[in-house]
Amino acid sequence: MSEKRNADSLGRREFLQLLMGTSAGLLLNPATAFWRTRGGKETGLKVLVLGFDGMDPILVKKLLEENKLPNFKRLAASGSFLPLRSSIPPQSPVAWANFITGTNPGGHAIFDFVHRDPKTYLPTFSASESLPSKHTLRLGNLTIPLTGGEIRNLRRGKAFWQILEDHNIPATVFKIPSNYPPVETKQRTFSGMGTPDLKGYYGLFNYYTNEYKTVTEEYGGGGRVHDVYLIGNQLEARIPGPNNPFKKGNPETYVDFKVFVDPVNPVAKIVYQDQEFILREKEWSGWKKIRFEFIPSQSVSGICLFYLKEVRPKFKLYVSPINVDPASPALPLSTPESYSQELARKFGPFFTKGLPADTAALENEILDEKEFLYQDELVYQESMAILEEELKNFRSGLLFYYFSNTDQRQHMFFRLLDPGHPAYDEKLAREFGQVIENTYQQMDKALQLALEKADRYTAIVVMSDHGFCPFRRGFNLNTWLLQNGYHRLLPGTRPEEVSLFLRTDWSRTKAYGVGLNALYLNLQGRESQGIVKPEEKEALLKELAYKLEQITDPLTGEKVILKAFISQEVYSGAYVSSAPDIILGFNRNYRISWNSPLGMFPRELIENNNQKWSGDHMAAPGLIPGILFSNLKVKAEHPALEDVTAGILSLFGLRIPPEITGKPIF
Amino acid sequence: MGKAKIKIEKELYQKIEKIAELAGYSSPEEFIIHLLEKEVAKFEGADSEEEIIKRLKGLGYIS
Numbered sequence: 001m002s003e004k005r006n007a008d009s010l011g012r013r014e015f016l017q018l019l020m021g022t023s024a025g026l027l028l029n030p031a032t033a034f035w036r037t038r039g040g041k042e043t044g045l046k047v048l049v050l051g052f053d054g055m056d057p058i059l060v061k062k063l064l065e066e067n068k069l070p071n072f073k074r075l076a077a078s079g080s081f082l083p084l085r086s087s088i089p090p091q092s093p094v095a096w097a098n099f100i101t102g103t104n105p106g107g108h109a110i111f112d113f114v115h116r117d118p119k120t121y122l123p124t125f126s127a128s129e130s131l132p133s134k135h136t137l138r139l140g141n142l143t144i145p146l147t148g149g150e151i152r153n154l155r156r157g158k159a160f161w162q163i164l165e166d167h168n169i170p171a172t173v174f175k176i177p178s179n180y181p182p183v184e185t186k187q188r189t190f191s192g193m194g195t196p197d198l199k200g201y202y203g204l205f206n207y208y209t210n211e212y213k214t215v216t217e218e219y220g221g222g223g224r225v226h227d228v229y230l231i232g233n234q235l236e237a238r239i240p241g242p243n244n245p246f247k248k249g250n251p252e253t254y255v256d257f258k259v260f261v262d263p264v265n266p267v268a269k270i271v272y273q274d275q276e277f278i279l280r281e282k283e284w285s286g287w288k289k290i291r292f293e294f295i296p297s298q299s300v301s302g303i304c305l306f307y308l309k310e311v312r313p314k315f316k317l318y319v320s321p322i323n324v325d326p327a328s329p330a331l332p333l334s335t336p337e338s339y340s341q342e343l344a345r346k347f348g349p350f351f352t353k354g355l356p357a358d359t360a361a362l363e364n365e366i367l368d369e370k371e372f373l374y375q376d377e378l379v380y381q382e383s384m385a386i387l388e389e390e391l392k393n394f395r396s397g398l399l400f401y402y403f404s405n406t407d408q409r410q411h412m413f414f415r416l417l418d419p420g421h422p423a424y425d426e427k428l429a430r431e432f433g434q435v436i437e438n439t440y441q442q443m444d445k446a447l448q449l450a451l452e453k454a455d456r457y458t459a460i461v462v463m464s465d466h467g468f469c470p471f472r473r474g475f476n477l478n479t480w481l482l483q484n485g486y487h488r489l490l491p492g493t494r495p496e497e498v499s500l501f502l503r504t505d506w507s508r509t510k511a512y513g514v515g516l517n518a519l520y521l522n523l524q525g526r527e528s529q530g531i532v533k534p535e536e537k538e539a540l541l542k543e544l545a546y547k548l549e550q551i552t553d554p555l556t557g558e559k560v561i562l563k564a565f566i567s568q569e570v571y572s573g574a575y576v577s578s579a580p581d582i583i584l585g586f587n588r589n590y591r592i593s594w595n596s597p598l599g600m601f602p603r604e605l606i607e608n609n610n611q612k613w614s615g616d617h618m619a620a621p622g623l624i625p626g627i628l629f630s631n632l633k634v635k636a637e638h639p640a641l642e643d644v645t646a647g648i649l650s651l652f653g654l655r656i657p658p659e660i661t662g663k664p665i666f
Numbered sequence: 667m668g669k670a671k672i673k674i675e676k677e678l679y680q681k682i683e684k685i686a687e688l689a690g691y692s693s694p695e696e697f698i699i700h701l702l703e704k705e706v707a708k709f710e711g712a713d714s715e716e717e718i719i720k721r722l723k724g725l726g727y728i729s
Binding site (some may be wrong): 113114123124197201202203204355359361363381411500516594595597599611613616 | 692694720722723725726727728729
């Protein structure tokens with residue numbers, strides 16, 4: 001019997017019998033009933049979950065109707081296809097945390113990509129924090145850390161694979177977002193979105209050129225441009241690495257490299273450390289190792305890609321963000337640590353940065369569309385190779401496997417599906433207008449691989465965390481608060497010159513916006529200079545929510561915010577008090593502006609988004625649900641992310657812990 | 667918020683006074699606090715204001 005038939009041949013009744021057997025067996029005696037516990041680690045039932053970030057049900061439906069996703073179609077026909085309710089707000093770290101913990105942001109404390117410190121009002125990254133070593137020894141110019149620093153995962157609540165572990169059910173969880181550093185477990189897990197590059201950034205490329213070029217932001221825009229000078233046919237430059245924790249002032253480390261340009265042909269030789277390789281113009285290097293030395297006995301290893309974009313008339317060399325080397329991880333990438341090394345042994349170096357596609361390089365026109373896609377195709381090929389291996393080894397328990405390409409390519413190419421987008425380009429649309437469709441078809445290939453490897457005892461779940469919509473116009477929340485008297489600046493301040501609220505008069509400010517969907521009150525007893533009395537809070541929130549929902553865009557006549565959610569009304573759990581006070585659910589085509597999230601006050605209230613980053617998912621969750629496919633019938637009419645978690649636990653016959661708010665879907 | 671005093675040599679203080687004036691600070695105290703805050707931030711690891719912005723921008727959602 002073919003493997004394909006195996007995947008399809010599990011009838012509903014048979015499967016239910018299997019599940020009932022599982023459930024009853026567990027209740028009676030997990031060691032002797034249906035669960036076979038060879039080494040305490042073998043289950044009869046297997047659950048395979050594929051996570052395609054940002055896959056949109058409207059686009060999927062269209063492609064299903066056009067018969068372009070045959071494996072999705074087959075899966076839907078054997079079980080279910082439904083929209084999957086996303087989180088409030090539908091941002092990936094929040095949404096995947098809902099799935100991981102089976103609850104809502106009030107229960108897992110991830111409310112946005114960006115949180116704020118109520119003492120300083122400054123933005124902080126929501127998912128993890130780095131704490132430097134507390135104890136150091138100063139020796140001349142050296143500062144020797146006596147104890148290690150710490151990186152903390154800020155997500156709360158128990159991950160579903162930890163619950164499975166409690167019941168001795170094995171799990172492999174590959175690159176699920178919102179799990180950096182990976183939480184403590186004996187399961188095999190590999191961190192995903194939220195994993196930084198070796199410098200601790202979420203991606204910092206380097207670009208070496210003798211052409212005048214500036215990146216939109218000097219740093220932080222995702223890259224650094226280095227002016228280089230060809231003297232004779234040779235140039236020298238350096239690749240910046242992590243800051244040196246051993247030296248006073250933590251200076252940046254670097255690796256010097258040399259480039260020898262062929263005097264006739266468009267070819268160059270790159271030399272550094274023990275590496276020496278030749279690239280033709282328009283050629284990528286493949287992964288190269290690079291080592292940054294702190295002191296003679298201490299160094300860290302990274303991996304990067306070189307791309308020789310042009311030799312003449314101008315020299316242009318791109319170096320990707322330095323990813324943490326999975327063979328010798330300087331940051332915590334996996335549990336157990338050996339899992340990362342095991343994958344590196346089998347596959348060599350691979351992308352470890354959480355969001356691997358270099359969207360900043362495309363945005364800043366360091367890479368063009370074709371070059372960006374080439375690099376993201378490497379991400380896809382690596383993902384497929386590792387998926388194949390994991391499927392081969394998948395004999396028991398649960399396998400979760402994640403793909404980032406859907407999300408990253410939709411962010412960058414949505415403009416080419418949307419002639420109404422300010423950054424729509426007809427010529428580019430002709431060439432790249434199919435990218436999103438092609439990407440969805442690539443996910444269909446991944447599903448095919450899974451269906452072929454799945455046996456009749458495998459429950460298959462295919463899901464995304466949210467859908468997508470165009471990002472045509474950006475809303476400046478802080479400008480609105482300022483214009484409406486809820487935010488005050490110090491006298492003499494030019495609002496458009498402010499960032500990080502550095503000129504805010506907190507003694508007269510009632511509200512402020514930080515992050516991508518979040519509004520906070522300047523609350524007495526919570527914010528360091530809070531003025532809103534607790535008894536005034538409820539009325540002020542209702543007033544703000546009402547007014548925000550009335551805002552219309554003078555250009556289009558459309559509402560900007562479809563729903564302003566008051567967090568205490570929509571969240572439950574132990575961390576509701578840490579939540580932003582209002583979560584903005586934008587209308588289709590709208591999003592927070594580029595500058596408002598960092599405490600800025602641009603002049604225009606609503607502005608065009610002219611950037612290549614043109615699709616997004618900060619809308620009201622009802623507008624952009626994710627997808628849910630399964631070879632089982634889904635009982636729930638309107639399932640949510642957290643319901644899938646409960647469903648998975650129930651498939652294994654486990655009692656749903658009280659902190660999980662989701663309801664089983666099967 | 668409480669305040670603490672520290673002692674510095676008079677000669678150094680006079681230099682600070684001059685530089686603070688030249689640099690446009692309203693007082694030597696403001697200048698000293700500014701310098702100290704900058705130095706302290708370096709030792710507070712990766713989460714200084716500038717670092718936060720750099721890190722967050724790499725996500726792609728903020729420019």
